[in-house]
Amino acid sequence: MLAMNYRGPYRVRADQKPEPVIEHPGDAIVRVTRACICGSDLHLYHGLVPDTRVGHTFGHEFIGIVEEVGSDVHKLKVGDKVLVPFNVFCGSCFFCQHELYGNCNNTNAQSTAVGAIYGYSHTAGGYDGGQAEYVRVPMADVGPMIIPDDIHDDDAVLLTDALPTGYQAAEMGDIKEGDTVVVFGAGPVGIFAAKSAWLMGAGRVIVVDEI
Amino acid sequence: MQTRNDIVSANDQHDGDHAPGEHENDGHVGHVHRAIAPRRPTRAQLAHIQGWGADLDRKDRPGVPMERTPPRFINVPDGDPAPQKERVEVLVSTERPGRTPLFGTVQPPSGLSGMIRRQAFKLTENDVRHWLLLLVADRVNMVEGIGEDLASGKIPNVLAEMGIKAEFQHNKAGLAKKVALGVAVVGTAVYLMKRRR
Amino acid sequence: MALHIKKMTDWMGADVCIDAVGCEAAGNTMQTITGVYTMMQAGAATVLHWCINSVRKGGNVSIVGVYGPTFNAVPIGNALNKGLTLRMNQASVRRHLPRLIEHIRAGRIDPKAIITHRVPLEEVSDAYHIFSSKLDNCIKTILIPPRANEVRAVKASTAA
Numbered sequence: 001m002l003a004m005n006y007r008g009p010y011r012v013r014a015d016q017k018p019e020p021v022i023e024h025p026g027d028a029i030v031r032v033t034r035a036c037i038c039g040s041d042l043h044l045y046h047g048l049v050p051d052t053r054v055g056h057t058f059g060h061e062f063i064g065i066v067e068e069v070g071s072d073v074h075k076l077k078v079g080d081k082v083l084v085p086f087n088v089f090c091g092s093c094f095f096c097q098h099e100l101y102g103n104c105n106n107t108n109a110q111s112t113a114v115g116a117i118y119g120y121s122h123t124a125g126g127y128d129g130g131q132a133e134y135v136r137v138p139m140a141d142v143g144p145m146i147i148p149d150d151i152h153d154d155d156a157v158l159l160t161d162a163l164p165t166g167y168q169a170a171e172m173g174d175i176k177e178g179d180t181v182v183v184f185g186a187g188p189v190g191i192f193a194a195k196s197a198w199l200m201g202a203g204r205v206i207v208v209d210e211i
Numbered sequence: 212m213q214t215r216n217d218i219v220s221a222n223d224q225h226d227g228d229h230a231p232g233e234h235e236n237d238g239h240v241g242h243v244h245r246a247i248a249p250r251r252p253t254r255a256q257l258a259h260i261q262g263w264g265a266d267l268d269r270k271d272r273p274g275v276p277m278e279r280t281p282p283r284f285i286n287v288p289d290g291d292p293a294p295q296k297e298r299v300e301v302l303v304s305t306e307r308p309g310r311t312p313l314f315g316t317v318q319p320p321s322g323l324s325g326m327i328r329r330q331a332f333k334l335t336e337n338d339v340r341h342w343l344l345l346l347v348a349d350r351v352n353m354v355e356g357i358g359e360d361l362a363s364g365k366i367p368n369v370l371a372e373m374g375i376k377a378e379f380q381h382n383k384a385g386l387a388k389k390v391a392l393g394v395a396v397v398g399t400a401v402y403l404m405k406r407r408r
Numbered sequence: 409m410a411l412h413i414k415k416m417t418d419w420m421g422a423d424v425c426i427d428a429v430g431c432e433a434a435g436n437t438m439q440t441i442t443g444v445y446t447m448m449q450a451g452a453a454t455v456l457h458w459c460i461n462s463v464r465k466g467g468n469v470s471i472v473g474v475y476g477p478t479f480n481a482v483p484i485g486n487a488l489n490k491g492l493t494l495r496m497n498q499a500s501v502r503r504h505l506p507r508l509i510e511h512i513r514a515g516r517i518d519p520k521a522i523i524t525h526r527v528p529l530e531e532v533s534d535a536y537h538i539f540s541s542k543l544d545n546c547i548k549t550i551l552i553p554p555r556a557n558e559v560r561a562v563k564a565s566t567a568a
Binding site for chain 1: 249251252257260262263264265266267272273274275277278279280281282283285286287288289290291292293295296298301302303304306307310311312313314315316317318320324328332336342345346348349350352353355356357359360367368369371372373
């Protein structure tokens with residue numbers, strides 16, 4: 001299959017790679033229909049994240065169609081159109097039980113400092129990401145969500161990372177009515193954080209970036 | 212020289228001229244006595260913003276409180292997942308009791324960079340050397356990657372991998388500057404080497 | 409930067425500062441040299457400094473920008489003396505999805521408006537370079553793998 005292949009800092013290319021296989025009964029293989037490049041992928045691209053191995057495929061924002069399911073997957077079937085959140089999480093560990101899906105304990109063997117993320121180097125679990133034709137999605141019953149009929153594909157792919165991150169940024173700021181909120185960074189996350197600040201009742205929202 | 216008593220009595224005199232609260236509504240803008248408070252726009256001023264205030268009530272915010280149990284909106288599995296079979300080598304952090312039930316199996320450690328990574332994983336994540344060794348292993352891995360490409364018979368087109376086509380299309384000035392800089396550096400190096408001889 | 413924010417907020421500072429930049433922040437030469445080029449710290453903490461210094465006393469700083477796993481130098485003394493609340497995490501996406509889908513359906517937010525580039529997967533090197541160097545007013549790039557089907561017909565594809 002065609003997949004993005006990291007060769008070193010500032011060097012990436014699209015290459016043929018073997019397709020992923022089911023490694024665990026709870027896995028699913030998803031055929032990607034849309035993938036995004038995130039601003040945090042640029043840290044990988046610039047070689048700033050430790051344990052980024054040559055040959056890795058990046059991409060934690062993707063949607064696609066389920067092509068194959070493991071024997072323990074009951075809520076998804078082949079042909080379902082799903083959006084896959086960027087966290088790889090199990091749903092049963094202490095952190096998942098407290099809704100901290102970004103801090104799952106059962107999916108990242110290489111590091112306890114971060115949960116697991118698709119396509120974000122081995123520091124974040126070592127899963128190949130969505131800038132490819134096929135992706136292995138662990139715990140397919142728990143993580144992916146079937147895209148409702150009235151949600152556009154482009155909206156769905158932004159719901160995998162950019163919009164929830166921006167929204168959670170505004171949420172963690174505990175915005176009260178009339179607050180002045182300053183957002184540093186006018187990328188997608190910053191733009192969504194600014195919009196979320198308005199939704200939460202901010203009085204002034206200032207977005208700062210360089211031109 | 213003012214004694215302490217003089218300073219205190221001077222202040223008292225000034226304060227004695229004002230009753231408490233006398234300045235509240237007399238229209239002095241920017242008067243020293245008024246406390247600084249943040250200015251808040253009214254709801255009418257903000258009404259033009261689409262969806263303003265939709266999540267004003269904290270009950271509507273899904274992440275408030277941050278930790279909440281039992282988890283909503285997911286199909287909660289029964290118990291931890293069954294452990295995945297290990298087909299390839301997976302390096303495990305020393306700060307956890309063994310391997311996780313689920314793990315990624317792509318790009319197992321190999322070669323010199325693999326040896327450096329195995330050494331790095333003998334140290335805890337708390338130790339900066341762990342991360343520095345991984346960064347060194349990444350750079351070594353890059354050279355190994357070029358070696359792999361050459362061994363399988365294809366020369367990596369480094370400029371294409373760095374996006375030279377896009378640079379040419381969108382940033383000709385930047386490209387020209389980089390080329391000029393490269394030529395200058397190489398030219399200086401060649402000149403200096405010739406001079407030494 | 410803190411000076412500008414203070415001037416804009418009647419010398420109080422902002423109530424909430426959000427860091428949506430992360431470890432490759434531009435804006436401070438020393439931070440960029442120590443954090444990005446020589447990697448003496450895990451990336452340039454420029455925006456963390458701005459956040460802590462621009463927020464009002466007792467305010468909140470919310471960090472979602474990604475930083476590396478080692479350490480960074482931040483003005484924690486200022487944060488202490490101002491009584492700040494610093495909150496940060498990776499987004500816990502799944503639990504936000506129902507509420508965000510409600511917002512999209514109600515027309516309060518239109519995420520696809522920020523997409524500026526659609527690129528086939530074969531041109532991923534150029535897509536990364538354009539995004540990294542901020543060429544062509546790129547904000548968000550979508551990669552389309554080969555053999556991805558056409559977008560499934562949806563009822564609300566031209567939502568405002």
